[in-house]
Amino acid sequence: MKIDIKADLKKLNKNLVGFQKDQIPFASMLAINDTTKDMRIQLHKDMETIFSKGVTRFTKQGLFRKFATKRIPEGAIYFKPAQAKYLEKQVFGGVRTEKSPIPIPYRNRVKLSAQGNLSKAKLKSLINKKKNRVLKINGVGGVYEINKGEPPKLLVALDSNVAVYKNPKFNFFSLGRRVFDKKFVPNYKRRLKFSLRTARR
Numbered sequence: 001m002k003i004d005i006k007a008d009l010k011k012l013n014k015n016l017v018g019f020q021k022d023q024i025p026f027a028s029m030l031a032i033n034d035t036t037k038d039m040r041i042q043l044h045k046d047m048e049t050i051f052s053k054g055v056t057r058f059t060k061q062g063l064f065r066k067f068a069t070k071r072i073p074e075g076a077i078y079f080k081p082a083q084a085k086y087l088e089k090q091v092f093g094g095v096r097t098e099k100s101p102i103p104i105p106y107r108n109r110v111k112l113s114a115q116g117n118l119s120k121a122k123l124k125s126l127i128n129k130k131k132n133r134v135l136k137i138n139g140v141g142g143v144y145e146i147n148k149g150e151p152p153k154l155l156v157a158l159d160s161n162v163a164v165y166k167n168p169k170f171n172f173f174s175l176g177r178r179v180f181d182k183k184f185v186p187n188y189k190r191r192l193k194f195s196l197r198t199a200r201r
Helices: 024-050 057-061 081-092 120-128 172-198
Strands: 002-005 063-066 075-079 094-097 102-105 132-137 140-145 153-159 162-165
Touching (some): 002 024, 002 172, 024 172, 057 063, 057 081, 075 081
Antiparallel strands (some): 002 075, 063 075, 094 162, 102 153, 132 140
16 A cells, blocks of 8 residues: 655746756655655544544554655655555455454453554464363354353454454555645645755755
8 A cells, every 4th residue: 555646846846946946856855755745644533433433553653754855756655565465454455364263352351552463472362261261152153151050151252253344444545645645735835945055065
């Protein structure tokens, strides 16, 4: 998942003359890099708002910037493959297939992360507890707590290894584009002024 940053600067540069035109690549590079920084900051905020319990540090750390240079005035903001793998269905929708069944914790019976997730380590510890068993009861497979004289208590259902995302939550591309539309031109104008002011003539 990647948003490329390119811009048509003809209108913004039409009144430049002489040495001023030489500053276009430098100003473009700075403005693009400023804009990808703005996008990254805003997308982090959007994720915290869109996902009801926020996002983990790991997810935030997966959002990277490709920096523009004077020679190649193109930038991008993108998720690394590890994060993109589980976020893409929140962006595009569709069906996610896992190699193993998807754990669905029973609320109030299992302690979850601040984001409401069940970590692999936590699931493993539940499975390894002496009083817990992985069973299938009345067609429901999962991790059950077994106490003498009590019916088995379902802690984590192990659902089929297919999850369907009908209504994607995180519109990565339109959210990023919104920041670009708002920030790029002001960033470029500011950076062009800076470049002209500090240029050697």
